[in-house]
Amino acid sequence: MGFVHGVSSNTPVSVEDARHVARVMSALATSSRVRILGRLREGPCAVGELALAVEMEQPAVSHQLRILRDLGLVEGSRKGRHVIYGLYDSHVATLLEEALRHIEHLRAAGGPPQPAIDDTATSEGVT
Amino acid sequence: MGFVHGVSSNTPVSVEDARHVARVMSALATSSRVRILGRLREGPCAVGELALAVEMEQPAVSHQLRILRDLGLVEGSRKGRHVIYGLYDSHVATLLEEALRHIEHLRAAGGPPQPAIDDTATSEGVT
């Protein structure tokens, strides 16, 4: 059993922080948003283009963008009749990359318990 | 506006990866689990102790532990009549710390849009 003891950083997590973390992380708790952020990581783009890229309907994308915007993860600015969205800052990209790196790590490790679920219908709306 | 273009890492995120990320991150999407992980980060401990630490009822903690276990974030081993739980590996701690670092970053930046919601009742069961 490879437990991880308080090796160097055992700062207690306040309830407030926990809530804040949960809120921000909940943005990455849905694959649709992760895909949106993933696309945005490649560069800013308009809503319609985003919808095509992630294969979702425009209203759905707008809804998710609103959430991501409220959380301060993305930012949009009007450009003519388009609204170009992009990641709020590089820190967001870092967070996303850390998440990706993590699952990569899991894959490499052979994956701990890797649920048997096919995951095909995990909060996903597959048209 | 300070958009983040594809400066160096624009690897497209596959749908599969997005789902996986979403799944893992959903573990951190609830403050109760974040608190549990936060406590565990300080060192392994039994379920009852955990329940006291995070101020939740034992069954609730068990339920969340099951989820975290299924996701491979924590690990438990029987020690007499107790079951000691701990973070699965240091990578989990890293992920948690990155999340904490992120909200710290947000705070420092004055916080982008910091929703006006009091958040007092955001999926939380305040005894």
Place this chain on the structure above:
DNA sequence: GATTGACATGCATGAGTATGCATGTAAGCA
């Protein structure tokens, strides 16, 4: 100013899930 294009928002629906309560199960102890 009327029309078309591009997003955003409102509303309703359906699914996932966190929590509480009661109960089941494993492990020490008398």
Place this chain on the structure above:
DNA sequence: TGCTTACATGCATACTCATGCATGTCAATC
């Protein structure tokens, strides 16, 4: 074996929330 402690699991409930459809709004063009 019977009892108590420490967790886990089942079930029911309430709630959050992602999506779809319809509609409203802002901007450019004719």
